[in-house]
Amino acid sequence: MEKLCPRFEKAMGLLSKRWVGLILFELLQGPKRFSEMETDLPISGRLLSDRLKTLEKEGIVKRTIYSEFPVRIEYSLSDKGKALEPVIKEIQNWAEDFITYEEVEPKS
Amino acid sequence: MEKLCPRFEKAMGLLSKRWVGLILFELLQGPKRFSEMETDLPISGRLLSDRLKTLEKEGIVKRTIYSEFPVRIEYSLSDKGKALEPVIKEIQNWAEDFITYEEVEPKS
DNA sequence: GACATTTAGTTACTTTTAGTAATTAATAGA
DNA sequence: TCTATTAATTACTAAAAGTAACTAAATGTC
Numbered sequence: 001m002e003k004l005c006p007r008f009e010k011a012m013g014l015l016s017k018r019w020v021g022l023i024l025f026e027l028l029q030g031p032k033r034f035s036e037m038e039t040d041l042p043i044s045g046r047l048l049s050d051r052l053k054t055l056e057k058e059g060i061v062k063r064t065i066y067s068e069f070p071v072r073i074e075y076s077l078s079d080k081g082k083a084l085e086p087v088i089k090e091i092q093n094w095a096e097d098f099i100t101y102e103e104v105e106p107k108s
Numbered sequence: 109m110e111k112l113c114p115r116f117e118k119a120m121g122l123l124s125k126r127w128v129g130l131i132l133f134e135l136l137q138g139p140k141r142f143s144e145m146e147t148d149l150p151i152s153g154r155l156l157s158d159r160l161k162t163l164e165k166e167g168i169v170k171r172t173i174y175s176e177f178p179v180r181i182e183y184s185l186s187d188k189g190k191a192l193e194p195v196i197k198e199i200q201n202w203a204e205d206f207i208t209y210e211e212v213e214p215k216s
Numbered sequence: 217g218a219c220a221t222t223t224a225g226t227t228a229c230t231t232t233t234a235g236t237a238a239t240t241a242a243t244a245g246a
Numbered sequence: 247t248c249t250a251t252t253a254a255t256t257a258c259t260a261a262a263a264g265t266a267a268c269t270a271a272a273t274g275t276c
Contacts, residue, residue, distance in 0.1 A: 004130065004148065006212040011203035012129035018234075021120035022112065034253055040112065044235060049254055069244040070251035080206045087202060090195040095119035098188045104114040126263075142224055152264060157225055177273045178222040 014058060015087070019043045019051055024081070025088055027061065031076035060084070122166060123192075127151045127159055129199070132185075132192055135169065139184035168192070 015021065022041050026032055034052075038045055052075055055061035060081040066072040077084075123129065130149050134140055142160075146153055160183055163169035168189040174180040185192075 004133070005200070005203070007203040007207040008133065008200050009130065010207050010212045011199050012133075015199065016124045016126055016129055018124055021124050022117065025112070025116065025120075038253095044237090045254065046236080046256090047234065050234095067243075071243055071253075073253065083202055083206060087195065087198040090198050091119050091123065092113070092116050094191055094195060095113070095115040098191060099115040099118050104118045146224095152266090153225065154227090154265080155263065158263095175272075179224075179272055181224065 014054075014060075015084075017051065017054070019047060020055070021088070021091070023048075023051055023055070024060075024077075024084055027075060027077045027081065028085055028088060031064075031074045033072060033074055037075070055081070122162075122168075123195070125159065125162070127155060128163070129196070131156075131159055131163065132168075132189070133196055135183060135185045135189065136193055136196060139172075139182045141180060141182055145183070163189070 019041065022043070023037065026037055026040060032040075034045075034048065037043075038048055041048070043051075052061055052063070056063050058080075059078055062076050062078050062081075064074045064076065066074065127149065130151070131145065134145055134148060140148075142153075142156065145151075146156055149156070151159075160169055160171070164171055166188075167186055170184050170186050170189075172182045172184065174182065
């Protein structure tokens with residue numbers, strides 16, 4: 001078999017972290033504040049903070065502080081982060097084609 | 109902001125499960141046996157079994173039993189599974205472009 | 217037919233990660 | 247200095263992953 005590529009493995013390790021996909025989807029729409037993301041996504045502050053820190057360390061997300069009142073902190077995608085758009089797009093395409101309505105409906 | 113699509117959320121939930129990406133990468137090369145995948149991937153039998161069961165239930169993976177001696181069981185991708193190839197390909201592209209050698213090297 | 221051999225799982229147990237809620241830090245304006 | 251607001255962190259509980267030993271199934275051999 002074709003050997004597992006270490007780069008692919010590393011990439012998968014990042015992207016398969018819970019919530020990372022949704023955070024990327026959110027940030028592809030433009031810069032977002034912490035509280036906005038907390039509201040939009042079904043993720044707690046504790047993990048959102050953790051994931052943003054990881055993504056920042058990986059150079060995927062950029063953190064900008066605006067010293068206003070009250071303090072405003074914006075998260076946005078770096079070039080490395082924006083380059084993940086095709087990945088997210090392909091997942092969307094697949095989801096539209098193969099995930100049925102019933103699968104996402106809560107059990108009645 | 110643009111509302112989170114439930115289908116996308118469901119798809120992300122599946123794909124962001126640990127090891128699922130690597131399992132898909134493996135199966136995109138062709139049908140594989142349990143023990144082959146266990147050897148190729150850095151995943152234990154317990155979780156491999158669990159993931160394959162989930163993917164089978166989701167209609168992504170097909171399980172075929174060959175009653176030979178010794179018994180042979182093959183896992184392969186359904187159409188729904190094969191349709192994930194563009195996703196995996198885009199992750200590979202991104203990894204090649206943005207994951208550096210140092211990032212995947214063990215600390216020396 | 218009992219038994220050995222091989223693949224494919226499962227079970228029982230420990231460690232790590234995620235989820236929840238309350239608390240704290242930081243900052244500027246009143 | 248005190249208040250208001252956002253952005254986290256901490257302490258605790260629940261769920262998921264990792265590890266290793268064990269079991270199930272199936273067929274060929276004696």
